[in-house]
Each structure stands twice: as structure tokens, then as C-alpha cells.
Amino acid sequence: MRAAPTILHLDMDAFFAAAEQAAKPSLRGKPVVVGGLGPRGVVATASYEARRFGVHSAMPMGQARRLAPNAAYLVPRFAFYRSISEQVMRLLGGLSPLVEPLSLDEAFVDLEAGGVAGDTASARAVGERLRADILATTGLTGSVGLAGSKMLAKIASEEAKPDGLVLMEPGTERALLGPKSVRILPGVGPATGEHLRRAGMTTVSDLAEAGEDELVRLLGRAHGTSLYRMAQGYDDRPVVAERDAKSVSVEDTFAVDLHDRVRIRSEVERLAERCVGRLRASGHSGRTIVLKVRRFDFSTLTRSETLRGPTDALGVVREAAGRLLDSVDTTGGVRLLGVGVSGLADYTQEDLFAQEAEVRAGEDVEAESVPAEAVVAEPAGPAERSWAPGHDVRHAVYGAGWVQGSGLGRVTVRFEEPGSAPGRVRTFAVDDPELEAGEAVPLVRGAGAGLPVGGGAPSAAAGRGGAGLPGGSAAPSSAADRGGAPGLAAGPGSHPHHL
Numbered sequence: 254m255r256a257a258p259t260i261l262h263l264d265m266d267a268f269f270a271a272a273e274q275a276a277k278p279s280l281r282g283k284p285v286v287v288g289g290l291g292p293r294g295v296v297a298t299a300s301y302e303a304r305r306f307g308v309h310s311a312m313p314m315g316q317a318r319r320l321a322p323n324a325a326y327l328v329p330r331f332a333f334y335r336s337i338s339e340q341v342m343r344l345l346g347g348l349s350p351l352v353e354p355l356s357l358d359e360a361f362v363d364l365e366a367g368g369v370a371g372d373t374a375s376a377r378a379v380g381e382r383l384r385a386d387i388l389a390t391t392g393l394t395g396s397v398g399l400a401g402s403k404m405l406a407k408i409a410s411e412e413a414k415p416d417g418l419v420l421m422e423p424g425t426e427r428a429l430l431g432p433k434s435v436r437i438l439p440g441v442g443p444a445t446g447e448h449l450r451r452a453g454m455t456t457v458s459d460l461a462e463a464g465e466d467e468l469v470r471l472l473g474r475a476h477g478t479s480l481y482r483m484a485q486g487y488d489d490r491p492v493v494a495e496r497d498a499k500s501v502s503v504e505d506t507f508a509v510d511l512h513d514r515v516r517i518r519s520e521v522e523r524l525a526e527r528c529v530g531r532l533r534a535s536g537h538s539g540r541t542i543v544l545k546v547r548r549f550d551f552s553t554l555t556r557s558e559t560l561r562g563p564t565d566a567l568g569v570v571r572e573a574a575g576r577l578l579d580s581v582d583t584t585g586g587v588r589l590l591g592v593g594v595s596g597l598a599d600y601t602q603e604d605l606f607a608q609e610a611e612v613r614a615g616e617d618v619e620a621e622s623v624p625a626e627a628v629v630a631e632p633a634g635p636a637e638r639s640w641a642p643g644h645d646v647r648h649a650v651y652g653a654g655w656v657q658g659s660g661l662g663r664v665t666v667r668f669e670e671p672g673s674a675p676g677r678v679r680t681f682a683v684d685d686p687e688l689e690a691g692e693a694v695p696l697v698r699g700a701g702a703g704l705p706v707g708g709g710a711p712s713a714a715a716g717r718g719g720a721g722l723p724g725g726s727a728a729p730s731s732a733a734d735r736g737g738a739p740g741l742a743a744g745p746g747s748h749p750h751h752l
Contacts (some may be wrong), residue, residue: 254487255401258376258420259365262398262406263345263383266415268358269298269334273327273643275392275696277655279667279675284308284324286317290642291508293588297329301415327643333693334358337391344386348379351492358395361403363492373422380418392671392696400426402488408437426486431458438483440476448472460484501535502543502593503527510549510586517587521578524592525571532570537597538563542570544577545591553589554581563598570594640664640683647691651679654691659683671696 265271269287274280284303288296294314306321318326338357345352345360349367354360364370370379380397387395394416398409401423408430413419421429430437435457436446452471454460460468461484469477482488503524511517521544532539540563547553556577560569574592640646640656646666647653654668657678664683669676671694681688 254423254426254489255365256423257365257370257372258399258401258406258423259363259370260400260403260406260492261348261362261364261376261380261383262400262403262410263341263360263362263387263395264398264407264410264414265341265358265387265393265395267298267300267304268393269329270300270303271393272334272337272696273325273330274300276333276671276694277643277667278669278671278673280325284321286314286321286324286326287329287643288314288317288326289506290314290326290328293506293508299324328641330644330693336693337393337696340390341387341395344383344390348383351494353492353494361406361492366492373420377418377420380420384416384418390697402486403490403492404439404483404488405430405486407439408433411437427458427461430484430486431456431461433457435460438480440479440483445472445476457484500543500593500595500597501528501532501537501539502545502591503531504545504589504591506547506589507587510588511583511590512586514583517583517590518575518578520590521574521592522571524590525574526567528592528594529565529567529570532565532594538565539594539598540564540596541594542573542577543591543593543595544574544581545589545593546578546581546583546587547589548583549586549588551588556580557595559596563596645691645693647689648681649687651677653694664688670694672698 270285273285273287274283282302283300284306285300286296286303286308287298288294292315296308296310296312296314296317298310299308299312299317303317303321303324306324308317308321308324314326317324334357341358342352342354342360345362348369349362349364351363351366352360353362364376364379370376376399380399384395384397387393396410396413396415397418398406398411398413398421399418400406400409400421405421405426409419409421433456434446435441435449435454438457438460441449448471449455449460452463454463460480465478465481468481471477472480505520505524511520541557541559543555543557545553545555558573558577560573564570570592640659642656642658644656645653646656648666648668651666651668653670654666654676657665657667659665662683663680664685665678665680666688667676667678
């Protein structure tokens with residue numbers, strides 16, 4: 254514990270939804286829900302207006318639609334959110350060399366290490382200046398918590414939401430934490446919270462009064478001891494600028510259960526390719542290949558195989574994932590598949606190249622053994638262009654806009670930009686030659702250098718909520734690809750939603 258509140262926690266307010274409201278003037282002040290739009294989609298972020306109806310992150314999208322039927326439902330634009338996140342992280346990097354990002358919209362900062370704060374007054378001044386800088390740079394708001402530890406700084410930022418700053422003076426921790434629910438402490442989820450409630454402990458002060466021995470008896474040595482220390486306000490974890498990755502994985506949730514064994518295998522191979530791409534991009538190799546299968550009844554099976562040494566060879570990973578699939582019964586259908594590599598290293602063992610060569614030598618034979626009738630034929634003609642709700646477009650006559658909805662061969666576009674008045678709505682044929690994918694417009698003029706394309710090129714896949722993902726997945730389901738949004742899955746293109 255520090256004697257001054259020099260650990261800062263920043264959490265952007267309803268980040269994805271707030272970014273969409275800032276980019277789309279017609280949505281400001283209205284309920285907005287971002288996530289997978291299919292029957293198995295989940296909410297990634299809900300605006301504060303939508304939260305008043307009970308909508309929250311990780312909620313099934315179907316339930317959200319029942320609670321807030323008039324909200325705007327949009328597919329995530331992760332490239333756009335990452336570009337804003339990079340602007341925010343650069344501001345944090347200007348405060349200290351010790352910045353620990355937790356997700357696209359959340360990070361810890363050690364102000365003491367940066368020499369910008371050493372007492373309460375200077376820490377508060379830095380926090381207020383940071384909030385002002387974020388607003389000026391991105392047009393969005395963030396909430397700041399300041400305290401002598403990471404745990405307390407995070408709790409303080411939650412108290413500050415939305416668009417506020419809360420500073421916990423060192424020495425006041427127990428008094429501030431005491432009346433709060435045990436669920437406010439890290440590691441206390443619904444199950445642990447219920448277990449503690451049955452033991453008569455519902456507040457943090459109840460935990461402190463129960464004592465360490467009682468908590469150890471209830472929860473075990475490690476969890477009980479940790480929880481008792483947190484109830485006392487103790488947390489000596491440092492802010493870590495870089496955290497070593499323990500594994501790399503990707504997964505997809507499908508809008509319709511997969512039953513065809515050939516299709517399932519092809520999806521596993523495609524996931525292996527994506528996983529290896531991420532593995533190589535991170536500069537790692539790995540020894541253990543992991544296959545994750547969630548079946549029709551929600552039962553989840555995990556199978557793994559450890560190799561002779563670390564590898565980043567696609568053939569080796571794909572072959573191992575295929576062997577693991579052979580050990581799983583998929584008769585009833587599969588709703589989710591995932592491929593991962595763990596036991597990471599920063600080198601590749603040479604003898605595995607020989608193994609990859611053996612795998613490649615057998616690929617042609619394996620391909621020829623697939624029955625011709627099992628191969629899904631490609632469409633005879635070009636796929637109909639369709640458009641994901643919320644994505645950017647540009648029309649040759651009307652300029653920049655965004656997709657409000659699509660279906661039945663039509664696409665509805667609202668033409669507006671950040672800073673403009675709410676725009677007009679017009680409807681076009683999905684294959685209108687004057688309509689094309691557009692680039693994300695910076696939320697603040699002059700602050701958008703290097704913004705990537707936010708909408709993505711139109712395609713049949715894009716109309717299902719994602720670019721080239723099975724079953725219309727809105728985005729890759731792995732944590733890293735998602736940016737902290739789990740299980741996004743979109744279904745068929747939605748019909749125009751008029752606001």
C-alpha cells in the first residue's frame with residue numbers, strides 16, 4: 254500500500270456504444286446496444302440510456318431486444334475502437350512508463366513511476382487533466398479512480414462512473430470499503446458471493462470481522478487469505494507494463510449448430526490457420542495444441558496434445574487439431590469451436606520442421622479422400638452484397654453515412670458524420686453501384702490520423718455480421734480478437750431499424 258494515491262485506473266464510459274453515439278449524431282441520447290445480432294449473439298456494450306431498461310454486457314441479445322425493443326442494435330467496429338484506444342493509450346504513456354492495459358478501454362497507470370504525482374493534490378490534478386485530454390482528443394469520456402493500490406483504484410473508477418473522478422485517500426480504505434457488498438472485491442463472483450451470504454457475510458466489513466481463519470475454513474487457504482487481505486484494503490500488486498502471454502487462441506460461435514463432420518473439420522483447420530497467424534504475429538511458438546468444442550447441449554470439451562518442442566508451423570498445428578477432433582463425438586451438433594496454442598516460447602525447435610514436411614506430404618492424399626458429394630459448392634454467381642448495421646459507407650452523391658439496416662435486397666443508410674446534425678435516411682438496392690464501403694470518420698477533427706477502415710468491404714459475409722466468419726460471427730471470439738467482448742455471434746442481416 255502506498256502513502257499517496259498514485260495508482261490511476263482509467264475506464265472509458267460505455268466505450269463501444271459511446272463511440273457509436275459520437276460517430277452517429279442521430280443516436281446521441283438514445284439507447285444503443287453493440288454486439289452480435291444473431292440468435293446467439295451477446296451484448297458487448299450498452300449505452301447508459303439502454304442500461305436504464307436493464308440491458309448490460311454479456312446479456313443474450315434476444316433478451317436485450319425484449320427489454321429495449323426500440324434501441325439501435327449495431328455490429329461492433331473493432332478496428333475503429335482500436336484506433337480510439339491507441340489515442341487514449343498514447344495519452345497514458347505520456348504520464349508514465351508503467352501503463353498496464355487491461356482491455357481496449359481500461360488500464361492502470363503508475364503515476365509515481367512517471368514522476369508526475371507524489372501526493373493527493375498532484376494526483377488529483379493529473380487525473381482531471383487526463384480526463385480533459387481524453388475528451389479533447391477523442392470526444393469521449395472516461396472515469397478515473399486514484400488510490401494507493403490497484404484494487405482500490407479500480408473500485409474508485411467504478412464509483413466515478415460515468416464521467417467522473419474518485420480519489421481514495423490512503424488510510425480511509427477500510428471505512429470506505431466496509432459497507433459495500435462483498436461482490437465489489439476481485440474474485441468474488443455469484444457463486445462465492447452466495448456461499449458467503451449463506452455464512453452471514455454480505456458486506457466487506459463482515460469479511461474483515463470474520464477473520465482470516467474463518468474465511469480460510471470457508472473458501473480454502475489461497476482464496477480465504479487473499480479475500481481477507483482485500484477486505485482490509487491490502488493490495489501490493491505492482492503496475493506491470495508488459496504481461497507475458499500464456500497462450501494464443503481463437504474460437505467461433507456458430508449461429509446454427511454444425512452437424513456435417515467434413516464442415517466441422519474444415520472449420521477446425523481454418524481456426525488453426527488463424528491461431529498460427531496470431532502466434533507468429535506475437536513472435537511466439539508453442540508446445541501444446543488445444544481444441545475446444547462446445548456441443549449442442551452446451552457441454553464443453555477440451556482436448557490437448559503436447560508436441561516434442563515448440564512450433565509455429567501451420568501444418569503441425571492443423572494436423573494436431575485434427576487428431577484431437579477425432580477423439581470428440583460431434584454427433585448431436587457443435588455450436589462453438591476453438592483452437593489454441595499454449596506453453597509459449599520465443600523460439601521454434603528444429604526437428605518439428607521435419608514433422609511439418611511429413612504433414613505436407615500427406616495433405617494431397619487426405620484431400621483426395623474427401624467424397625465429392627461432401628464438398629459444399631460455391632455459389633454459381635457473385636454473392637449479393639449486403640451490409641452490417643452500423644458500418645461505414647460512402648455514396649457517390651450523398652457522401653458519408655452508416656448502415657442503419659438491411660434485408661430483402663435493400664439497404665437503409667443514414668447520411669451523417671461526427672459533428673453534423675442528425676442526417677437524412679435513404680434506401681438503396683444492396684448492389685447499388687454508387688454505394689461502397691467507407692472509412693471511419695475521426696470523432697474529433699485533426700485527431701484521426703491513421704484511422705483504419707471502420708466498415709469493411711461489403712460482402713455476403715459482412716451482411717451476416719462479420720467478414721468471412723462462419724455462421725455470421727460478428728467478430729473473432731477469442732479474447733484478444735474480441736477486445737474483451739466474449740462470444741459475439743451474428744445471424745442473418747437485420748432489417749432496417751428506423752429511429
